[in-house]
Amino acid sequence: MADLFEDYRLGPGWDEMFAEPAVPRPSYETLYATLQALSSADLGLRSEVLQRAFLDQGITFALKGVERPFPLDIVPRVITAAEWAHVEAGVAQRIQALEMFLADVYGPATVLSDGIVPRRVVVTSAHFHREAAGINPANGVRIHVAGVDLIRDEQGAFRVLEDNVRTPSGVSYVIENRRAISHVLPEVLASTRIRPVDSYPAQLLAALRAAAPAGVSDPTVVVLTPGVHNSAYFEHTLLAREMGVELVEGRDLLCAANEVSMRTTAGEKRVDVIYRRIDDDFLDPVHFRADSMIGVAGLLNAARCGKVTIANAVGNGVADDKLLYTYVPDLIRYYLAQEPILPNVTAYRLEDNPDVLEYALGRMDSLVFKPVDGSGGAGIVIGSRASEEVLEKLRARITVDPRGWIAQEEVALSMVPTLIGNRLRGRHVDLRPFAVNDGVAVKVLPGGLTRVALPEGELVVNSSQGGGSKDTWVLAEATDPSEPSPQHPRGAAIPQPRKPDPGPGTGEVVAQQQQQQQQTVGEAPC
Amino acid sequence: MLSRIAESLYWIGRYAERAEGTARILDVHVHGMLQDPWVDQEEACRSLLKVMGVTTDATQVSTLQVVSLLGLEQASPSSVVGALAAARENARGARETISTEMWECLNATWLGLPAARIRIEQQGMHAFFGWVRERCSLLNGLTEATMSRDDGWLFLMLGRSIERADMTARLLSTHADAGGSIQSWLSLLRSCGAWETFLRTYRGALTDRHAAEFLLLDRLFPRSAFAALSAAESCLDELEQATGPRAGVATDAHRIIGRARTDLEFRGVDELLSNLSSVLSTVERACSRANTAITGRYFRATAAVTWAVA
């Protein structure tokens, strides 16, 4: 039954499943074949099971104070091994360059004196925390976890939309989406070789342990959460649970003489590494907001003194500022002497010179404007969709504060079929791969979070803007030696399993047991 | 383990037990009202509210009001619905410590509360109370099956045991208040799920003496006040095992519970029966004092600090 794809239209933008109508790309053939065989009622039913499972497990995020599930679309997105290799290398390269940049700006700042990045870009960044200068992380890592937002342009090429090196969230959905989809689409999973994503917590824990202060051989790692009311609380619990570490709130921690400990029922216990999911501004009331009730007083100096590692490091925001984004290709050339593997989306710095500003303001209807300090899709204006009135207001704001904005060329994001009502329709997607840096290598989790904009034609795919997500399948190479299948080593003898013991009255074996019992009874007491 | 998490586990234990206990009590109460056409409804309802520690300014109290106050009042952690919500809220803050299955059970129960109200309208109270008992039993089973017997387990069991002793004491108070008829012993034993066991133990002889002995002192029936206090005691003992003292016991909480337990254990049934009300209020007070002592000993300083700028 082909009714699911009835009236399916390609474009605008690169369609990831179809090269032309009804002809799927090779990577999508199995999925397409499975979906085709399903009626819309079947798929709808499975989709309902999916949403229900998420709600019961409490896989939710809080939007405007209400807990709601993050809608998971039932149709996965498929990425080929070759495409992924490219993304992986590009993301790792970018994180390496940003690591070096952070070590530099909070240290010797040669990138500034060499004129690669103007000092004004750094010193005017709201996230350049001078309090972090002089904090030297134990293994040199500041970006323990990163999420790099990618999109595919009209030609299908991956481009970087923005970097997230503060406290990127969403990895829990990558893990949970896979679990959920494997329950509702077992037949496709079984016939496709997909790289697993459940090793992430172990990888993260290894990276956090590697970041422990010098001389600590068996470090205590904790996850620091703002509390149950945080929108990503579910993720904090998932990571703590799967890493097997404590999930603490600020009030559970105590900092005395630069040593951090947690309050336990058996007294205070030293903490060595804190994977914190609290923003810099709320982390330490001594240095940042004194009214913060979720932070830990004295934490920053404990880190400065080398007694505890804060992951991600304080002040990383200077590296994912949207204005700095425009310099990242230059940073890659400067620090690594390499060409960027993943290009940026063409962007304009409005504060650079009046000509650029004039140019951008002259064609506002074909550009996307982003506030440089914003996150989560807030404040973005898509010129082609905005009313004349909105654009006029924006023009006034940008003219006053050109440092506060960048402009990007509008890109028609790639599309993947998505269950809308009882039909499949093309919807725009982006991709956030997650990278973990353990100080030796930057490892990129094969998959990442695909966010999908559910309203037709919508280009902003952020979860705080009412988007959904998709499970993201990275296909394994035909022979991938890095992930051996869990088979028993050849030649090892596996003992024949025994039958489970039967209950009374089911035959032969029982008779024997009864006999034994009688024998026991019959023995003379000694 | 983290003091805050220990506190949450303790309260999950207490709230879940409270929801179940209250549901059992209400079920019996409603049933009794229907069964006995001569009972003074007003009086019975007031007595139940008093025993459960709920005050009301209403001049007339009906069974419906009692059910709504003790069963469905969302804002009150003493009601069935409120206790279930509070248990879930505590679990939410301790999600990485309890098993996924326990969390899902509590969360699904919480999500099912609105539907449960509809069930009351369609199928009556009994179906609702049955559902609550079932969900609590499911939680207890999952806890039993999936939780390591570490300190977390001990705190959860401690909370459950203390609440259970308190609930049983309250349950017996309803009996004492209602004048102590044989009929009310019957419903009391039923509400504890103890009727069949009781019959087997005493071969069907339902007397004041037997019933009181069973619910207060039985060593084997887990809901007897004695068994619940003993369970709490052994949790407290195990918590301090590593650093146990050479003489006496290590904590105030242990002392309080131990005394309450021996107070029951070494008094004869006749003595207990002749003075039932004061015996019961001693047990209730001991639970509340133990709660304070446990909080002081294990859960200190878990509140957030407000900083002033020097």
Next chain:
Amino acid sequence: MNQGWRMRITHRTWFQYDGKAATSYNEARMSPRSEGRQSVLDARVEIQPAAWLYKYEDYWGSVVTAFDLQEAHESLTVVASALVETMPSAPVTPDGPSWNDLENEDRWHEYLLPTPRTALDEELTALALEIKGAHDGPQAAALAACELVQSEVEYQPGSTGVQTDAVHAWRQRSGVCQDISHLVVGLLRGMGTPAKYVSGYMHPHPDGPVGEDVAGQSHAWVEWWSGTGWTGYDPTNGAPIQPRHVAVGRGREYGDVPPLKGVYSGPPSANQGVEVRITRLR
């Protein structure tokens, strides 16, 4: 003849709480460092009740002494003492590089940006541009700005607090050294001259008598970049930096170099005070 001074400075700060404070976390920026015209022979910070001290150098180059108190306490006293030798600075003249030498100076961009206490309003911005237009170079304009502020704003202890900003002080035409320095820093930045706020101590007498223990004070002054180097100047006294000045910290404004800042949990402080004693030894 040696024109230098040797001074002993004792800076005492205390808080008396209305009851017991439970815990307290603080940072003191009270220790001068050896630099161009001063050398520090000894500098120490002592806390009562006793606390474990941790010293580090912050982004602005200040020496920070951090400490925390975990035991309940009714009062807190911080005593910073230093033994410092100072030299006079070179005379400040209106001559110097032209405005062109300041252009495209990305290096000192941080000292060109307005901060909460140094931001200007329209009136002051216009004033800054007017002063700039009337002088050939940043050095002459800076001196003119100092002169203007000194003549317009009356030095009046107690007329402002540590949170007061430049605009407020200008409008009320009165303030203390901190406000006058913020105003000058703001005006200098307004005309495109990078400017720093300097905190430190000053002996009250230009020719301080040797061996006499006198009440001194925390003081503030400014430094500006004129194209070739930093020039220090004390706009409150309308004079260059003298041997009686001891610098402790430099930043964009007071907020970067507060002598003592911290948080504590407990009742409000009922009584607090600061006392600076200076003895010229040589």
